[in-house]
Every structure is written in structure tokens, then in C-alpha cells.
Amino acid sequence: MKYIPLFLLMMLILAACGQASEDPPAPVVEQEAAPAQQYEAVGVVVGFIAEKKFVNIRHETIPGFMNAMTMPFEVKDSTLLRGIHEGDSIAFRFTVAGGIQAIEKRE
Ligand SMILES: [Cu+2]
Numbered sequence: 001m002k003y004i005p006l007f008l009l010m011m012l013i014l015a016a017c018g019q020a021s022e023d024p025p026a027p028v029v030e031q032e033a034a035p036a037q038q039y040e041a042v043g044v045v046v047g048f049i050a051e052k053k054f055v056n057i058r059h060e061t062i063p064g065f066m067n068a069m070t071m072p073f074e075v076k077d078s079t080l081l082r083g084i085h086e087g088d089s090i091a092f093r094f095t096v097a098g099g100i101q102a103i104e105k106r107e
Contacts, residue, residue: 036095036096036097036098037095037096038093038094038095038101039062039064039065039093039094039095040062040091040092040093041057041059041060041062041091041092041093041094042059042060042089042090042091042092042106043057043058043059043060043089043090043092044057044058044087044088044089044090045057045084045085045086045087045088045090046058046070046086047086048081048086049072051078052075052078052081053074053075053078054072054073054074054075055072055073055075055081055084055100055103056070056071056072056073057070057071057072057073057090057092058070059071073092073094073099073100074099074100075099075100075103076098076099076100076101080100080101080102080103081103083105084103084105088105089105089106090103090104090105090106091103091104091106092104
């Protein structure tokens with residue numbers, strides 16, 4: 001009965017293969033960086049801080065981000081604040097890490 005050991009060996013190999021294939025696949029690492037989430041908001045300019053590197057804004061509720069409040073926002077580039085004055089109603093777009101990316105007066 002020489003075929004029995006061979007049969008058992010085959011079973012062992014198959015079992016080993018089966019075991020290997022049950023290992024969870026290696027996680028796929030997402031290499032593409034997601035673009036930073038941008039938020040749109042409206043508010044009123046309350047003041048400027050540190051040579052217009054920051055603008056204090058009384059902003060309305062920003063859906064999915066925060067309730068209405070007055071807070072300073074960093075500005076990507078102080079030239080964005082040209083023509084923007086205290087008391088202006090504004091619409092602006094920002095990212096959490098990059099600050100205000102665009103700002104404009106509202107009618
Ligand atoms: Cu806020």
C-alpha cells in the first residue's frame with residue numbers, strides 16, 4: 001500500500017496551500033494624497049491680526065465643520081485681503097491646514 005503515504009503527503013501539501021490562501025491579503029496602501037477638504041463659508045470681518053496674516057471673522061455655521069462663531073483664520077497670502085475691510089460681509093473658502101484660499105466681498 002505505497003500510495004497511502006503519497007496520498008497523505010498530497011493532503012498535507014493541499015492543506016498547507018489552503019492555509020496560505022486563507023491569509024488576509026496585504027492591505028493596499030493608498031498612495032494618492034486626497035486633496036485637502038475645502039470649506040465654503042460666509043461671515044463678517046471683525047479685524048486683522050499680525051500684519052494681515054490672520055483675519056478675525058464672525059462666520060456663520062459651516063455645514064459639516066463648525067457652528068457660527070468669531071475666530072481668526074490664517075490667510076494663505078495676505079494679498080488676498082486687499083480691498084477687504086473691517087465690517088465687510090465676505091464669502092471665503094479655506095482648508096484646515098492651509099487657511100483661507102480665497103475671499104471676496106458679498107453684496
Ligand atoms: Cu469657527
